[in-house]
Amino acid sequence: MSGSDQGRSSDVLDVDERARFEQLVLPHLDAAFNLARWLLRSREDSEDVAQEAVLRAYRFFRGFHGGDARAWLLQIVRNTCYTWLEKNRPVEHMTEFDEELHPQPSLSPESLAIAGDNRERLSRALETLPPRFREVLVLRELEGCSYKEIAAITAIPIGTVMSALARARQRLQRALTQPPVQEAPREL
Amino acid sequence: MSCDYTRAALHGYLDGELDASRSAEFERHLVGCRECSKELETEKALRAGLQRSGLYEHPPLSLRKKIRAELDAATAAPAARKIPVWQWLAAAAAILVVAAISWYAWPLRNAIGGAAPPPFTAAELIDAHIRSLQPGHLTDVASTDQHAVKPWFSGKLDFAPPVKDFAEDGFPLVGGRLDVLGGRNVAVLVYGRRKHYINVFVLPTKEPDTPIHPPGLRQGYQWLHWRHQGMEYCAVSDVSVADLHELAQLIYQ
Structure with missing residues (x-):
């Protein structure tokens, strides 16, 4: 058993590195799972993908030279998610950034507050957004990431994080105010 | 009708990402612009909804366990290399010293x-x-x-x-x-x-x-x-x- 490991011993981390990984990276497992959950829209698949991403992070750990461990891990989680989507749900993965900016329906903060307090409705609205919009919202509103971190995780230039968020929020508002039936065509 | 600020600085302001001068500039603009004030309120309501609704999802306990098991498999066991005789002797001497110190220090430790x-x-x-x-x-x-x-x-x-x-x-x-x-x-x-x-x-x-x-x-x-x-x-x-x-x-x- 020990003999078979010798060939790749250079990739295998030792006990000290393992301890460092536990201290720096593993505390962000919740963040990893939450991001995967919203990108894949499934708890079950997210468990597999989060696990794969953490192990991948472990293998790459020698390449991590300090800094923001959460952003570093989430970047790997995001890549793992998109690779998984490409393989398992190719149609969904093709949905691209929708650059259009429609004038919004006039919406009062009160009506939005009511719609926004309904967990089911919010969750469904968020899930109807294309993944690229969904991820910036999840990172900003649920994970509390800064623009700099969002840029690092999603590989979009920091100058465009603000406009990506603006578009994502507009899309979410629209999804919240439209009748749920039209917004959920994939529920068959 | 359309306001340049609405789609740019407003989100940076909401997220606390504007620098001090742009932030002050936006606040001055906000005083006179109903459209932006309303939009800001709407965005704040949306944010409050997102953050209050418990959308953050935590992994099950079993995931952490599975990952730890995988990490164990991917971690090299401490190498069982050959240890020279003088190191054995040094280790034995060190153990004797520690044992001796503990023996004398034990009552003291309890006393303090x-x-x-x-x-x-x-x-x-x-x-x-x-x-x-x-x-x-x-x-x-x-x-x-x-x-x-x-x-x-x-x-x-x-x-x-x-x-x-x-x-x-x-x-x-x-x-x-x-x-x-x-x-x-x-x-x-x-x-x-x-x-x-x-x-x-x-x-x-x-x-x-x-x-x-x-x-x-x-x-x-x-x-x-x-x-x-x-x-x-x-x-x-x-x-x-x-x-x-x-x-x-x-x-x-």
């Missing part, structure tokens, strides 16, 4: 009151913490009001844990619950820190006061343990040690 270990194990502590993070297990009484949480414990425990809210210091009280640690009922105070939770386990003790001990680490969670005025405390979380220490000091005071 070397702190007794906590009446529970690290594994029990971390398991209790992880269990609390599973859906619906965090609090039995969810309240940010210390005057609501404290009386809740009375009648359920044979001691009264000190309950304080530290919202102003960045550690809002989230609630309390009963838990079992080392085979006995304990009080748990739950504090929030950004998106994370800190469990503070409290139980009575007859041991003397101790300072806050150096942090312990296991499975990516850290804890701090101390005794103060007849109570034993253990704060556990995945927040940084600095944050955990800050809360421990607030409680200690």
